[in-house]
Amino acid sequence: MIKSLLRRVSDSSVWRSIFRTGIPDTDLKRSMLIFNNFFLHIFPAKMKRHGLRFSYTFCLGGISCLLFIILTVTGILLMFLYTPSIERAYFDMQALALVLNGKILRNLHRWAAHGMVITVFLHMVRVFYTRSYRPPREFNWVIGILLLILTLALSYTGYLLPWDQLAYWGITVGTTIMAYTPFIGKHIRYFLLGADEVGHEALLRFYVLHCVVLPFSTALLMAIHFWRVRKDGGISGPL
Amino acid sequence: MDKDQEKTFIKDPNKTYGLMEMVDGTSPMVEKTPEDTVETFPHYFILLTICTLAVTLCLFMISLFFDAPLEDLANPLVTPNPGKAPWYFTGIQELIHYTDKPVIPGIIIPLCIIIWLFLIPYIDREPRTQAGSFLNRVFIGGEKRKVLLVLFTVFILGALVLIVIGELFRGENWNFILPWK
Numbered sequence: 001m002i003k004s005l006l007r008r009v010s011d012s013s014v015w016r017s018i019f020r021t022g023i024p025d026t027d028l029k030r031s032m033l034i035f036n037n038f039f040l041h042i043f044p045a046k047m048k049r050h051g052l053r054f055s056y057t058f059c060l061g062g063i064s065c066l067l068f069i070i071l072t073v074t075g076i077l078l079m080f081l082y083t084p085s086i087e088r089a090y091f092d093m094q095a096l097a098l099v100l101n102g103k104i105l106r107n108l109h110r111w112a113a114h115g116m117v118i119t120v121f122l123h124m125v126r127v128f129y130t131r132s133y134r135p136p137r138e139f140n141w142v143i144g145i146l147l148l149i150l151t152l153a154l155s156y157t158g159y160l161l162p163w164d165q166l167a168y169w170g171i172t173v174g175t176t177i178m179a180y181t182p183f184i185g186k187h188i189r190y191f192l193l194g195a196d197e198v199g200h201e202a203l204l205r206f207y208v209l210h211c212v213v214l215p216f217s218t219a220l221l222m223a224i225h226f227w228r229v230r231k232d233g234g235i236s237g238p239l
Numbered sequence: 240m241d242k243d244q245e246k247t248f249i250k251d252p253n254k255t256y257g258l259m260e261m262v263d264g265t266s267p268m269v270e271k272t273p274e275d276t277v278e279t280f281p282h283y284f285i286l287l288t289i290c291t292l293a294v295t296l297c298l299f300m301i302s303l304f305f306d307a308p309l310e311d312l313a314n315p316l317v318t319p320n321p322g323k324a325p326w327y328f329t330g331i332q333e334l335i336h337y338t339d340k341p342v343i344p345g346i347i348i349p350l351c352i353i354i355w356l357f358l359i360p361y362i363d364r365e366p367r368t369q370a371g372s373f374l375n376r377v378f379i380g381g382e383k384r385k386v387l388l389v390l391f392t393v394f395i396l397g398a399l400v401l402i403v404i405g406e407l408f409r410g411e412n413w414n415f416i417l418p419w420k
């Protein structure tokens with residue numbers, strides 16, 4: 001009964017105009033399902049059984065990607081509610097805490113961000129111990145390190161945005177360390193903050209970096225990273 | 240045929256033909272050695288779905304019960320003691336505490352670690368030149384990569400210990416405290 005109904009729907013011309021493949025009951029259709037779908041076509045139609053083992057990848061790369069997607073969605077929602085100015089930023093955050101879903105939105109964004117720093121780092125650790133950076137995967141490791149740096153930069157620029165004591169002094173401490181760089185340290189700090197102190201200029205710069213420049217760079221590198229995983233022959237084999 | 244396949248289909252130099260193999264399967268696999276593959280749908284999608292739901296659910300639970308901190312409004316005149324960087328940088332802060340030359344733990348060491356991380360795959364490979372094999376011996380420690388394993392493990396554990404100390408065990412004036420007191 002339910003089965004025939006499903007078949008009726010999946011054989012209808014409207015359904016077929018969107019999803020070309022019917023019910024995937026043969027291996028050919030299962031492959032076509034993946035080829036023909038915009039979102040799924042980044043996956044291979046077949047995978048090595050070994051690469052699917054949870055205890056090999058611990059899904060850490062995938063979880064990092066998932067957290068990035070969650071961060072993008074919650075981040076965009078937060079952008080509707082946040083003003084990057086030192087007069088308003090803190091009070092926008094305070095207002096957000098007054099309603100339950102605003103609070104949860106901010107919590108989701110915050111905890112996912114911390115989580116992503118952890119999973120990306122652990123993913124690097126996994127790749128190291130399985131020695132998956134060996135040829136032909138050398139360059140994907142390099143892209144990975146760039147992604148790790150971008151993840152830290154994203155987290156760090158976001159840290160300033162609530163404009164509370166934690167944010168202000170966290171960024172002051174961090175940029176003071178940067179200023180220790182020989183010769184150009186003071187210039188780096190000035191370039192980043194737009195002034196000698198953390199202030200309105202710094203908030204605006206961090207906001208643009210956090211909401212535009214860094215997410216776009218990360219998304220681009222992630223696309224290359226995934227493309228390379230496939231071009232390098234899928235998940236590496238056992239040691 | 241690539242190397243993998245030549246291993247499976249061994250060529251007899253006296254013959255112009257080779258014995259291939261009949262493989263049980265549900266899809267045509269021409270000119271390929273049998274490989275241990277499965278259909279992405281459904282095998283991988285089950286894993287993907289479980290993982291996605293589990294992570295999302297965990298994150299929701301955490302967000303329901305733990306609130307992101309929001310302290311007082313930023314005030315340049317009130318310096319908190321201690322002033323701490325975000326947790327992933329407190330390890331560096333902890334190192335800076337041990338020296339009066341902050342440039343070394345603050346800039347030089349992190350920079351060296353990043354460069355070293357970038358270089359790992361280019362040193363840990365079959366050495367082709369004499370210099371390559373020298374670098375391999377010093378930084379990797381041969382085929383078993385004993386040196387590299389030790390270095391990397393020290394790096395991870397070191398970072399972990401320093402971050403935990405810097406984040407949890409440091410109070411006023413960066414003095415040692417016990418977090419549960």
Ligand code: HEM
Nearest residue numbers: 057061062064065120124132140141144145147148235236
């Ligand atoms: C935003 C950060 C990152 C994301 C979203 C990401 C995502 C992924 C995913 C989904 C895979 C497939 C296998 C798996 O899940 O483990 C993968 C593989 C890989 N990643 Fe990442 N990654 C990130 C950062 C890194 C970092 C920091 C490194 C190393 C320094 C790295 C190096 C690699 C390598 C070499 C592979 C191939 C592994 C293999 O074939 O076994 N990635 N990455």
